Amino acid sequence: MATTVIAEQSPHRRPLMQRFARGSEPYLYSAPALILIVTVMLVPLVVGISYAFRDVQILNPFSGGFIGLDHFRALAEDRAFLGALRNTVWWTGASVLLQFVFGLILALLLDKPFTGRGIAQALVFLPWAVPTFLTGLNWAWLFNPVIGPLPHWLHALGILSEPNNILSDPALAMWGPIIANVWWGIPFFAITLLAALQAIPRDLYEAASIDGAGPVQRFLSITLPFLAPTIAITILLRTVWISNFADLIVVMTKGGPADRTQIVASYIFTQAFTRLDFGYASAIAMVLLVLLLVYSMLIVVLRQTLLNKD
Amino acid sequence: MASIDIRDIHKSYGKIEVLHGVDLAIKDGEFIVLVGPSGCGKSTLLRMIAGLEEVTGGDILIAGNRINDLAPKDRDIAMVFQSYALYPHMSVAQNMSYSLRLRKTPREKVASAVSAAASKLGLDPFLERRPKALSGGQRQRVAMGRAIVRQPKAFLFDEPLSNLDARLREQMRAEIKKLHGELGATSIYVTHDQIEAMTLADRIVAMHGGVVQQVGSPLDLYDRPANLFVAGFIGSPGMNFIEARYQPGEGSPAARLADGTLVALPHAYALEPDTPVTLGIRPEHVVIGGEGREAAVELIEPTGFGTILHLALHGLPFKVFTTDRKVLNAGNAAAVSFPPQHLHLFDREGARVAAL
Ligand SMILES: Nc1ncnc2c1ncn2[C@@H]1O[C@H](COP(=O)(O)OP(=O)(O)OP(=O)(O)O)[C@@H](O)[C@H]1O
Ligand SMILES: [Mg+2]
Numbered sequence: 001m002a003t004t005v006i007a008e009q010s011p012h013r014r015p016l017m018q019r020f021a022r023g024s025e026p027y028l029y030s031a032p033a034l035i036l037i038v039t040v041m042l043v044p045l046v047v048g049i050s051y052a053f054r055d056v057q058i059l060n061p062f063s064g065g066f067i068g069l070d071h072f073r074a075l076a077e078d079r080a081f082l083g084a085l086r087n088t089v090w091w092t093g094a095s096v097l098l099q100f101v102f103g104l105i106l107a108l109l110l111d112k113p114f115t116g117r118g119i120a121q122a123l124v125f126l127p128w129a130v131p132t133f134l135t136g137l138n139w140a141w142l143f144n145p146v147i148g149p150l151p152h153w154l155h156a157l158g159i160l161s162e163p164n165n166i167l168s169d170p171a172l173a174m175w176g177p178i179i180a181n182v183w184w185g186i187p188f189f190a191i192t193l194l195a196a197l198q199a200i201p202r203d204l205y206e207a208a209s210i211d212g213a214g215p216v217q218r219f220l221s222i223t224l225p226f227l228a229p230t231i232a233i234t235i236l237l238r239t240v241w242i243s244n245f246a247d248l249i250v251v252m253t254k255g256g257p258a259d260r261t262q263i264v265a266s267y268i269f270t271q272a273f274t275r276l277d278f279g280y281a282s283a284i285a286m287v288l289l290v291l292l293l294v295y296s297m298l299i300v301v302l303r304q305t306l307l308n309k310d
Numbered sequence: 311m312a313s314i315d316i317r318d319i320h321k322s323y324g325k326i327e328v329l330h331g332v333d334l335a336i337k338d339g340e341f342i343v344l345v346g347p348s349g350c351g352k353s354t355l356l357r358m359i360a361g362l363e364e365v366t367g368g369d370i371l372i373a374g375n376r377i378n379d380l381a382p383k384d385r386d387i388a389m390v391f392q393s394y395a396l397y398p399h400m401s402v403a404q405n406m407s408y409s410l411r412l413r414k415t416p417r418e419k420v421a422s423a424v425s426a427a428a429s430k431l432g433l434d435p436f437l438e439r440r441p442k443a444l445s446g447g448q449r450q451r452v453a454m455g456r457a458i459v460r461q462p463k464a465f466l467f468d469e470p471l472s473n474l475d476a477r478l479r480e481q482m483r484a485e486i487k488k489l490h491g492e493l494g495a496t497s498i499y500v501t502h503d504q505i506e507a508m509t510l511a512d513r514i515v516a517m518h519g520g521v522v523q524q525v526g527s528p529l530d531l532y533d534r535p536a537n538l539f540v541a542g543f544i545g546s547p548g549m550n551f552i553e554a555r556y557q558p559g560e561g562s563p564a565a566r567l568a569d570g571t572l573v574a575l576p577h578a579y580a581l582e583p584d585t586p587v588t589l590g591i592r593p594e595h596v597v598i599g600g601e602g603r604e605a606a607v608e609l610i611e612p613t614g615f616g617t618i619l620h621l622a623l624h625g626l627p628f629k630v631f632t633t634d635r636k637v638l639n640a641g642n643a644a645a646v647s648f649p650p651q652h653l654h655l656f657d658r659e660g661a662r663v664a665a666l
Contacts, residue, residue: 206360206362206391207389207391207395209361212383212409212413213408213412221397221400
């Protein structure tokens with residue numbers, strides 16, 4: 001009894017245990033959440049990363065040993081990997097840019113009232129609901145001159161010299177999955193940009209039109225600044241997501257012809273599930289992870305500076 | 311600066327007509343205040359003048375030119391919004407200069423116009439700030455500044471002060487009045503605050519249900535309301551109304567109340583004997599004390615300047631405003647009388663009855 005009284009009077013002389021209990025209190029409270037996050041997110045990540053430094057081949061029962069940086073050395077020499085890296089940039093850049101541009105145009109159109117807008121909005125968001133696997137198959141068939149109309153139309157328009165399958169043309173094959181991806185991904189941009197557009201106060205446009213701004217000036221001085229944060233964050237998300245997104249490529253071209261549509265993600269898929277070399281696949285995945293982290297950091301910093309400017 | 315003529319303006323949204331033919335001739339340099347209850351179409355009318363709403367029927371003329379189909383930017387008007395509608399990504403100076411920059415005004419001219427407006431409104435210290443970093447009152451000033459830099463033909467205000475607190479509103483009200491005195495530009499000001507209407511207006515336009523009820527000077531509307539709506543709307547606390555029947559009498563016209571007692575009227579009216587009428591008297595004109603009819607005091611609201619008494623007169627609610635701090639308590643009885651010269655008479659349809 002006496003000791004507690006003293007302890008309360010002079011906080012500097014609390015017993016060690018009590019001080020420890022006080023100090024650890026916040027950590028104890030947050031422990032359940034932290035433990036959950038660590039087990040669910042970090043453990044698989046660490047195990048996956050550890051594969052990159054080990055020789056893990058499913059078909060080789062003697063594999064599993066630690067091999068240090070061997071995978072990365074092999075990777076630096078791997079021409080297929082470097083090609084995949086180049087293809088990834090191309091695939092991601094073209095897909096994101098086209099999705100964004102068409103998504104923005106669509107959002108702007110849907111933001112204006114017109115009869116049948118409700119139905120149009122519902123239809124526009126439809127592709128998003130189609131499983132990627134089906135999307136890939138569908139477009140693969142559309143590009144197939146035996147059953148699909150697209151090669152014949154493109155030929156008729158003079159874009160193709162022969163009504164061939166562009167998916168088997170090394171120079172054009174990448175356009176196939178990109179077009180499928182754009183079709184499938186436009187709704188994401190349209191939805192998020194439309195939501196951001198509708199949050200812009202109408203009276204700003206009215207004030208601007210009284211001030212003398214035409215449609216283009218209103219877009220540049222009101223719409224764009226309001227959309228900028230949303231654009232930055234959606235482009236960041238989609239870039240990371242699309243560069244990891246191999247479904248369409250695996251379904252439509254399997255990385256061919258001659259690896260011309262092989263992106264890093266599909267290369268990882270091939271290494272892991274066709275060659276069954278999990279160690280090498282993990283090493284590639286790690287390189288991709290680091291590249292994407294660097295990219296994300298850059299965007300976050302960019303966004304922060306943009307926001308601080310306001 | 312210019313006159314504005316509004317001729318038989320109609321506005322419908324789909325099948326619903328919200329303005330039923332508004333006529334208004336606004337003189338050059340006049341300060342017009344549109345008042346009326348919520349939803350009566352004040353904003354709609356203002357926005358039609360600004361070009362933000364299409365005109366369903368009728369004509370709007372500015373300086374004699376029909377502008378129905380002109381784009382807002384070509385009407386040479388400026389508008390101050392209730393929400394201020396400042397461009398959040400631009401500084402105060404950029405907000406104010408936006409319209410001039412769009413019109414490709416030379417840089418020096420823009421700078422001098424902005425600095426003149428800023429010093430007029432006391433905005434000099436804030437020119438480089440974003441609207442986000444300003445108080446409500448300062449934002450309001452920026453909105454005003456944005457309107458005045460351009461020196462438009464007319465100013466339109468849609469409840470510009472309703473987001474401010476009472477003290478600031480009072481101050482801005484005075485500043486707007488001063489500004490109008492200096493610039494002398496034709497102004498149309500929408501509000502449902504009748505103090506603003508009374509203090510600012512050269513002429514008030516009282517609207518109700520999409521129809522103009524009365525146009526006149528503030529004191530006109532206060533002293534001679536054209537109908538029951540205006541009588542009840544202008545003045546605070548609102549006018550008292552008592553149902554009665556007209557009695558011409560013999561040289562002593564009066565109104566007979568429901569309980570049979572007579573209220574003396576100031577003049578004779580061109581009404582049949584026993585016509586049902588509505589008597590109106592403002593709370594501040596009722597005399598308390600002395601000879602008069604009995605009323606029970608139900609509630610007392612001291613406002614500092616005076617006291618609002620809520621009475622029950624012949625069982626009906628009745629308000630009296632007095633600056634006399636007599637000790638009357640709820641539950642007391644009060645004697646009230648109606649000076650004839652302050653009585654208003656309205657007929658069955660609610661229109662003011664003119665004296666013979
Ligand atoms: N876009 C619209 N579609 C249909 N009806 C509308 C539209 N805008 C306004 N109205 C109707 O028109 C009438 C007048 O509206 P208005 O905004 O002019 O009222 P107001 O007098 O400004 O009211 P307040 O004092 O509340 O601002 C209202 O009954 C409103 O419901
Ligand atoms: Mg309004």
